[in-house]
Amino acid sequence: MLPIKNTFLLLSLFCALFICCTSADSKNIKKDYLPIADPYIMTYNGKYYAYGTGGDTSDEGFACYSSSNLVSWKLEGQALSATDSYGTWGFWAPEVYYIESKKLFYMFYSTEEHICVATSTSPTGPFRQEVKKPIWNEKSIDTSLFIDDDGTPYLYFVRFTNGNVIWVAQMTDDLMSIKEETLTECITAELPWELLQAKVAEGPSLLKKNGTYYMIYSANHYQNQGYGVGYATASSPCGPWTKYDGNPILQGDNGLVGTGHGAPFQSVDGSWKYIFHAHWSTKKIHPRTSFIKNFSISDQGVVSISGETVRPGVE
Incomplete structure (x- = not known):
């Protein structure tokens, strides 16, 4: 029988080893899904970086994942923490440029x-707010940046004006605030497919092709299984916007429900893709997970989200 002192020493070593192994495992999370909602992918130097609501982080804020093939992803760690932000809770829908x-x-x-x-x-952070204050004082969510060919920056986001409504405003040159006098309403939920649950238009993304501006957006409450994606077009970044009469262009997909709030991105080979989130299952909303499909704008100006559905996973 070991002396009490030696037994205590062995127990201490075992506990230390267990904690060390547990910590190592937590940094190498393997999942057959990408655990983010409101997802966004940035392509930079031939590599993909994904950000979203939730994710494998130990703090309020956002995780960053990287990939070379859009299928297998690596957790890079905490991209933004609450200590480097104005806020302390409710971290949603990051986009990185x-x-x-x-x-x-x-x-x-x-x-x-x-x-x-x-x-x-x-691209992996750490991201910091040098001045810890919002872009403007009014409550709003779901930001998306668009810089036009003439260099003018526009910020699209959701205001709580008669539901969730998408607005746009020009930004200052330092990209730190908006010019409030340029605020313009863009998209409000008003059609039957957009009003299945609550009056919500959100998750805007902007593209420009052949002089036409395309706004891709989501509608309905995200908890609704009919949450979906539509788009509208305009000849100006501030509208007026005409909704596509074939909307929604994504609403459910091969057994997935609650599909929406995604973003188009250009892949390394030059083709376009669309990342979006869906409910965990038809019976459970959370945790929402992300998927990828093909994205295109035809020569006739019609947007489509189609093709094989890619289910990313974390190595």
Whole structure:
């Protein structure tokens, strides 16, 4: 029988080893799904970086995942933490852009139902708000940046004006605030497919092709199984917007429900894809997970989300 002192020493070593192994495992989370909602992918230097609501992080904020093939993803760690943000809760819908002229990555996101922006020199972070305040004082969510051919930056986001309504405003040159005098209403939920549950239009993304502006957006409450994606077109980044009469272009997919709030992105080979989230199952909403499909705008100006549904996973 070992002396009590030696027994205690062995127990201490075992506990230390267990904690170490547990910690190592937590940093190498393997899942057959990508555990983010409101997902966004940035392609940079031949690699993909994904951000979203939720994810495998130990703190309020956002995780960053990287991939070379869109199927297998690696958790890079915490991209933004609450300590580097204005907010302390409700971190939603991040989007990250590399602005070449500023040599910085900009993360636009929502926290405490206010829209914010943080910067970093790396796509994996850490992102920080140098001045911890929202882009503007009114409650709003779901930011998306678009810089037009003439260099004018526009920020699209959701205001709580008679439901969730998508608005746009020009940004200041430093991309830190909006010009409130340019605020313009864009999209409100008003059609039957958009009103299955609550009056919600959200998750905007902007593209431009052949002089036409395309706004891809989601409608309905995200908890509704009929949550879906539509689009509208305009000849100006501020509208007026004409909704496609074939909407929704994504509403459920091969057994998936609650499909929406995604973003188009260009892949390494030049083709376009669309990442979106769906409910965990037909019986359970959370945790929402992300999927990828093909995205295109035809020569006739019709947007489609189609093809094989890719289910990413974390290595």
